[in-house]
Amino acid sequence: MTTVLEEATTFYGRQRRLTARAIGRIVALWGTRPPVDFDLWFAEHADALVEILTAAQESAVGQGFEYVGAALAAGGGAITPDADPVGDNLVGVAGDGRPLDTLMYGAVIHAKAAIAKAPDGADRNVVRRAWSENGVAALITRAQTAIADAGRVATGLGTAARPHTGYTRLLVGSSCSRCAVLAGRTYGSMTAFQRHPRCDCRHVPRHRSDLARSAVDVRSFFESLSTAEQDAKFTRAGAQAIRDGADPAQVVNARRGVAGLESAAGRVTSAERAAIASGRLRNSAVAGGRELATTSEAMTKRGRAFKTIARGDDVRRETEIKKGKRKRLMPEAIYEVAESRDEALRLLKLNGYLL
Template sequence: MLPDASADYYRKQQGITLELLAIASDIWGSRPPKDFDRWFASNVDMLMELALAGQARAIAGADVYVADVLDEIGVSIAADAVTAPDGLIGVASDGRALDTLMYGAVITSKGRIAKGLSTSQAWASGLDVLINRLQTQVADASRVSTSLSIATRRRVGYVRMLNPPSCSKCAVLAGKFYRYSTGFLRHPGCDCRHIPSTENMSGDMTTDVDSYFTSLSEDLQNKYFTKAGAQAIRDGADVNQVVNARRDMQTAQVFGRDLLTTTVGVSRRGVAYRAMSNAGYANRGTDVRSGGRFRARAPRLMPESIYQIAESRDDALRLLKLYGYLA
């Protein structure tokens, strides 16, 4: 169960972000200027003030938040040191200056014009970049300030909290306990957060990724898990296998066709290796469909490829099982 303190804190963080992005959108405007660089030079100070204020508000109260959550779950642990998160203000999470990061929105707009978009379309695409980068920097400042407070407490780590709808990569990471020193994996625009916890208490905050998937509409399932991936999950495939398989996705010649494959899970300890071994194909060739041989580390087909070559739904289910997506 999600602690009330986490839900309240996230709502406050979300409010800060929404207010920041609304002001940024007003500054950017919908009418493109004649000279993009001159516009940026005239408005960068205003954008910087906005970003700095957003980061400052986002990091405020992190120590109180961590203490409140630990109190709520019954494991109050005092901090061994005092945090100093002000150093997070004014710097992008990749180390760049914030003004340089925001200028990327102008670069994007200019690049889109070079590719043939209208000035209005290009300016709108620049706003999308600006919004994404501001949201990420405010969220990162909040996340890092929270992680600092977690690190000052013995035995305290964190559980990853989703803000649905969330992407497939975030969904399979959520609900697990991570040590204080484990980096918080995120993508641009990610709004997942920490729930402070100790390992023995983290089980009460697990996220059932299958329940999360079924809570989404079919359109959102297709959007966040890809159309083929979502269909495979609806057909009974393991969510984690479908999502993790995309880590090393590539195109390879299989059965004389260019198909999407992955090397995830094909080592001797991998799920795909075991499934293919059980089917009698381990340490053989590559053409499993025709009873040929495949190497132990041969790529496994992605769900997209399986649906592409399957001759029927029963054949698709057979192949999904063969490649380790179905139990």
């Protein structure tokens, strides 16, 4: 019988190979020769880029749902979910709620910005480098993040849908210092997974009774790196402090927020909670003075989420969906505002992520 760690290692190996194949196709489509008109090229190829990325997200989501059941079974026994996650509603959208074509157009913006920053009289290869280097780098970051987020949300939903579960944060690949000090932390299933662009860290679903036994020694991770890698990930001064015996978490937390992992403080007011609970979101949702991630993806009459969300008896809500006025919360935003598992499950169902 496989162990939880073996299940996690196998799953994330599959996810990395899936991501590599998708990025290879996207980069090949982008090419190395810059088009005469960047915007015209993107208009002609956006559908193909989104198709590749959507297919990869669908596979990542399917693998994520399977992985949760296998990991929990390996860790002490299968747990029947209270609700079934809706895979289709996790696809076609970025982690921050943007449609995938809008996300990918950011690579064009980066390429244009590189050209604009070039000094007057720069060599004629500026345009080529802007397209094949700056543009490609932004393209890869966006594609990798979108696929990883889809897989992460799937594993998060699969865990949240089951009672008496939580997760441990697992380091995968080359991790930054903020991720390193979070590794091995145990969380309840309703706690959102903090991540940054190109973050490779993942969930390890666990039985609640087993979570306390799950740990990763951050210092062991630090000592597994070369001196140069330690300096790069923890800063030269920070790494030296750790080598001198300082607590890695304290060193990294002194620079809290640099990696963009921390959310702003603030409580959700009664009025804000009522708006979120009603499901009638417009342009954005604001809680405690900060904007929560919402998306209009799949919220048209023929959208993936429409049939799920409009299934209820609230005629006014259904009318708003048909008129394209509503937005739905991203799962991460739901975990942030929900004060109980029951409330989180209700909001996940209301926003079309669970049946």
